[in-house]
Amino acid sequence: MAEQLLEVKDLQVNFKVYEGLLRVLKGVFLNVGAKEKVGIIGESGCGKTTTMKAIMRILAANAIVAGGTIAYRGSDVLQLGMQDLMRLRRTSMSMIFQDPTAALNPVFKVGEQLEDIVRYSEFTSDAPTKQEVRAKAVELLKSAALPEPERILDSYPFQLSGGMRQRVCIAMSLASAKDLLIADEPGTSLDVTIEDQIMRELKQIVEERGLSVILISHSIGAVKGFVTKLYVMYAGTMVEEAPTGELFSNPVHPYTQNLLKAVPKLTGGGVPEGIAGRIPSYITIADGCRFASRCRSAKERCRTDGPPAFDIGNGHRVACFHYGDI
Amino acid sequence: MSRRGPDYGKSWHKFSKNYLSQVGLGVVALVAFVAIFAPYIAPYPSHAGFFVDYPEAHESPNWVHIFGTDQFGRDVLSRIMFGFRYSLMMAVVVLSLVVPLGVVLGLVAGYYRGGKVEMIIMRGADIFLAVPPLVLALSICSVLTPSVFNAMMAVSLMWWPWYTRLVYSISSSLRNEPFVQAAEIAGASPFHIIFREILPNCLGPILTKVTLDAGWVILIGASLSFVGLGAQPPIPDLGTMVSDGANFLPEQWWVSLFPALTIVLIILGFNLLGDGVRDLFAAETV
Amino acid sequence: MMSGEEILTVKGLKKHFKTTRGIVKAVDDVSFCVMKNETFGLVGESGSGKSTVGHVIMGIYGPTAGSITFMGKDISMGVGKRPKELKKQLQIVFQDPASSLNPRRTIGQILELPFRVHHLAPDGNYAEKVFEMMDLIELPREFVVRYAGEQGGGEKQAVAIGRALATGPRFIVLDEPTSALDVSIQAKIINMLMRFQKDFDLSYLFITHNLSLMRNVAQRVGIMYLGKIVELAGTPEFFSNPLHPYTKMLLSAVPVITPEEEALKPEKITSTGEIAGALNVPPGCSFHPRCPFVMDICRDIVPIMIEYKNGHHVACHLYPSAGKNM
Numbered sequence: 001m002a003e004q005l006l007e008v009k010d011l012q013v014n015f016k017v018y019e020g021l022l023r024v025l026k027g028v029f030l031n032v033g034a035k036e037k038v039g040i041i042g043e044s045g046c047g048k049t050t051t052m053k054a055i056m057r058i059l060a061a062n063a064i065v066a067g068g069t070i071a072y073r074g075s076d077v078l079q080l081g082m083q084d085l086m087r088l089r090r091t092s093m094s095m096i097f098q099d100p101t102a103a104l105n106p107v108f109k110v111g112e113q114l115e116d117i118v119r120y121s122e123f124t125s126d127a128p129t130k131q132e133v134r135a136k137a138v139e140l141l142k143s144a145a146l147p148e149p150e151r152i153l154d155s156y157p158f159q160l161s162g163g164m165r166q167r168v169c170i171a172m173s174l175a176s177a178k179d180l181l182i183a184d185e186p187g188t189s190l191d192v193t194i195e196d197q198i199m200r201e202l203k204q205i206v207e208e209r210g211l212s213v214i215l216i217s218h219s220i221g222a223v224k225g226f227v228t229k230l231y232v233m234y235a236g237t238m239v240e241e242a243p244t245g246e247l248f249s250n251p252v253h254p255y256t257q258n259l260l261k262a263v264p265k266l267t268g269g270g271v272p273e274g275i276a277g278r279i280p281s282y283i284t285i286a287d288g289c290r291f292a293s294r295c296r297s298a299k300e301r302c303r304t305d306g307p308p309a310f311d312i313g314n315g316h317r318v319a320c321f322h323y324g325d326i
Numbered sequence: 327m328s329r330r331g332p333d334y335g336k337s338w339h340k341f342s343k344n345y346l347s348q349v350g351l352g353v354v355a356l357v358a359f360v361a362i363f364a365p366y367i368a369p370y371p372s373h374a375g376f377f378v379d380y381p382e383a384h385e386s387p388n389w390v391h392i393f394g395t396d397q398f399g400r401d402v403l404s405r406i407m408f409g410f411r412y413s414l415m416m417a418v419v420v421l422s423l424v425v426p427l428g429v430v431l432g433l434v435a436g437y438y439r440g441g442k443v444e445m446i447i448m449r450g451a452d453i454f455l456a457v458p459p460l461v462l463a464l465s466i467c468s469v470l471t472p473s474v475f476n477a478m479m480a481v482s483l484m485w486w487p488w489y490t491r492l493v494y495s496i497s498s499s500l501r502n503e504p505f506v507q508a509a510e511i512a513g514a515s516p517f518h519i520i521f522r523e524i525l526p527n528c529l530g531p532i533l534t535k536v537t538l539d540a541g542w543v544i545l546i547g548a549s550l551s552f553v554g555l556g557a558q559p560p561i562p563d564l565g566t567m568v569s570d571g572a573n574f575l576p577e578q579w580w581v582s583l584f585p586a587l588t589i590v591l592i593i594l595g596f597n598l599l600g601d602g603v604r605d606l607f608a609a610e611t612v
Numbered sequence: 613m614m615s616g617e618e619i620l621t622v623k624g625l626k627k628h629f630k631t632t633r634g635i636v637k638a639v640d641d642v643s644f645c646v647m648k649n650e651t652f653g654l655v656g657e658s659g660s661g662k663s664t665v666g667h668v669i670m671g672i673y674g675p676t677a678g679s680i681t682f683m684g685k686d687i688s689m690g691v692g693k694r695p696k697e698l699k700k701q702l703q704i705v706f707q708d709p710a711s712s713l714n715p716r717r718t719i720g721q722i723l724e725l726p727f728r729v730h731h732l733a734p735d736g737n738y739a740e741k742v743f744e745m746m747d748l749i750e751l752p753r754e755f756v757v758r759y760a761g762e763q764g765g766g767e768k769q770a771v772a773i774g775r776a777l778a779t780g781p782r783f784i785v786l787d788e789p790t791s792a793l794d795v796s797i798q799a800k801i802i803n804m805l806m807r808f809q810k811d812f813d814l815s816y817l818f819i820t821h822n823l824s825l826m827r828n829v830a831q832r833v834g835i836m837y838l839g840k841i842v843e844l845a846g847t848p849e850f851f852s853n854p855l856h857p858y859t860k861m862l863l864s865a866v867p868v869i870t871p872e873e874e875a876l877k878p879e880k881i882t883s884t885g886e887i888a889g890a891l892n893v894p895p896g897c898s899f900h901p902r903c904p905f906v907m908d909i910c911r912d913i914v915p916i917m918i919e920y921k922n923g924h925h926v927a928c929h930l931y932p933s934a935g936k937n938m
Contacts, residue, residue, distance in 0.1 A: 018339050043794035191657040196865035218794055221867025248869055262799040264824040266873040271828050274800030504712035507672055510691050513699045513729040526716035
């Protein structure tokens with residue numbers, strides 16, 4: 001098997017707040033190979049974005065990484081010094097955020113923002129000329145499927161539509177993403193037809209450049225056509241990992257099954273049932289499997305011990321005691 | 327409907343994120359305490375009024391008179407303590423007049439945005455704001471007989487538009503929020519919407535401004551007294567004391583310096599307290 | 613039209629906004645009706661005007677032209693001028709639960725308001741009414757003193773629904789009621805809404821851009837583009853036999869997860885170009901710049917709505933008259 005680009009093992013992240021300690025991430029694992037497209041699905045507050053921020057080390061000041069490793073190309077990101085970390089961010093990995101309007105500074109022209117990034121990532125050692133930087137910026141916009149790149153460079157973000165803003169963000173991330181691109185709900189704030197367009201364009205760009213991608217979404221359908229491997233997160237834990245087709249045809253974790261059932265179908269069939277119960281609070285969260293309180297087949301064991309990921313073949317792993325025992 | 331009591335522990339935690347806010351609270355509490363109990367704790371309470379003791383005049387600070395005495399032999403420390411009363415009274419009276427008036431006008435202008443009501447209120451506020459504050463206060467005071475009361479009226483007259491503006495900006499932006507529309511659709515009266523839906527959302531900025539303003543009102547009041555348009559002798563107003571003592575600088579420096587320092591202290595205290603109040607209402611980030 | 617009584621009729625509705633940059637024709641000649649106890653779905657992307665239709669019905673804006681009739685009576689006046697009786701009958705649930713609930717009011721205060729305004733507690737015991745409502749929307753009674761803003765999206769939206777139900781309305785406008793919610797919570801809320809529709813004899817105008825959801829909640833669907841309804845049909849017919857190119861485009865872009873749904877989708881129509889803003893609506897058929905089947909007539913003449921099949925209406929030059937198989 002090709003060497004893993006990114007290997008997250010047993011990640012544990014807590015947040016210190018007035019009410020106590022928010023024990024958000026527990027035992028999170030993630031593997032992304034070179035040129036591999038991986039998706040993470042889960043509902044709001046399940047820790048998908050927190051995991052990504054941990055990988056890029058942009059967590060909030062009250063975050064405590066209490067355990068685990070994040071191996072990027074062999075070296076542990078969590079142990080890197082500031083210099084190495086900045087080089088990593090400028091030349092190797094990048095992130096696209098959910099709301100392109102918030103990701104762009106409204107008082108600067110798009111060109112100024114993009115050229116700044118180009119200067120830091122493309123020309124790390126030599127001092128480039130203005131024309132070189134601008135040419136590079138134009139090239140990036142073109143590769144993000146933006147027409148009239150010159151005009152866009154001279155526009156302010158508010159003059160562009162939502163879809164164009166998101167493409168600009170994609171272009172910006174392409175400047176620094178040579179190996180890994182993290183896309184956090186890139187289509188959520190866009191209309192369905194525009195989201196469809198952008199995702200197709202992104203897929204093409206990613207494949208052309210041979211990038212690895214981590215795509216996060218709470219829209220399960222949007223993820224399906226894009227990634228080859230899927231992770232399912234619940235309440236700060238990874239509950240299932242499988243190749244895309246396998247996950248949809250054979251979901252095994254009770255949460256995954258319920259989640260897939262809860263999506264309304266275009267073919268009809270009535271409104272699905274939700275999942276009984278509530279997402280637990282991260283302050284009072286119990287030990288053991290975090291889904292146990294809402295699981296219809298929970299055993300005694302489930303409430304006391306946190307299940308590790310059991311391998312059930314076909315590249316399919318599930319963190320559930322019904323599929324293994326230690 | 328009953329409301330669960332506010333979490334005082336959490337509020338204190340938010341307030342005291344910066345320990346200086348606690349310092350501010352302490353200073354303001356001290357000033358208030360001294361002002362209220364001045365007759366009981368001042369070493370020479372009778373010096374606060376008309377009093378003359380020439381042999382004791384111009385004594386530099388010593389153990390009998392901690393801040394020294396002025397040209398009439400009056401104990402500076404005692405007069406400062408009584409001076410706090412006038413300063414705080416200025417703040418309390420002015421703000422009690424200005425805040426309700428300014429806030430209500432701002433709420434109404436924001437609610438009836440786009441109509442005649444808004445125009446009248448906001449352009450009225452603009453007119454008062456166009457005149458430099460001290461100039462306005464000075465002109466009023468010089469036309470009327472200078473007195474503490476008139477100084478307070480003059481300051482009030484120029485202070486209310488700031489609250490109207492502050493509240494108007496919040497009120498007019500909240501006016502079109504879905505929760506206000508929902509209240510209208512439910513059938514709520516404009517009174518309910520203005521005072522029960524919109525006003526609670528303005529309290530944070532209002533309270534922060536009130537706290538910070540207290541210091542500034544006191545300063546303006548002292549400035550008026552300094553030029554002779556506020557409290558008249560023998561009232562121990564801090565500003566008057568500074569101006570009186572200025573005649574004796576630099577030899578008898580204590581007569582001016584100590585009142586001036588306490589003015590600085592009071593304003594600093596309110597500023598620090600205001601920072602804390604602002605932190606109290608700041609939005610939380612997880 | 614279907615058999616059954618009409619509870620709401622909209623005829624030739626127009627709502628134009630004057631802005632500094634020109635006239636925005638948010639709603640431009642929209643006509644439809646909602647039957648008693650029916651859920652009528654209004655679908656469209658941003659700029660389609662679907663939310664504005666809901667707002668005009670509720671009286672948040674007055675119409676520029678056209679009429680709205682509710683239970684036979686004209687209601688085209690602003691909410692301030694509506695009689696109290698009418699206000700009780702028509703209610704709305706807004707899209708974003710965070711901004712539709714006052715962050716400085718408790719759940720109890722929010723729910724109490726409609727009861728108080730309309731004097732709906734004969735013995736003055738509003739607390740009891742509020743508690744009954746909490747039970748109905750499945751919130752624990754202790755939540756009554758909590759601030760709505762501190763709850764999760766699902767709880768917030770439940771409160772918004774409770775507020776709408778308090779006055780015992782006959783008709784509720786649901787403006788994207790679950791767009792901000794996760795899939796499992798969406799299922800719960802939709803089930804609640806369907807239950808209430810049966811129990812309380814309600815009629816719904818369900819506005820959303822989520823076609824998979826629409827398939828399972830609405831009996832009839834209208835699709836809007838730039839202020840006009842371009843197709844209107846019963847739900848099964850709408851999804852299995854879409855006529856208008858825009859409908860087909862939207863349906864082909866829906867992200868789905870099962871192969872059956874994939875098979876139902878029309879052939880992929882890739883949208884070219886951006887959605888035109890409502891400021892410069894293209895002449896003729898407003899969809900023509902993006903339409904893959906554009907003809908010369910489309911650029912000049914606005915297509916009129918015709919009944920192509922029984923109950924299936926469409927406004928497109930591809931269908932100039934009723935179909936052969938009526």
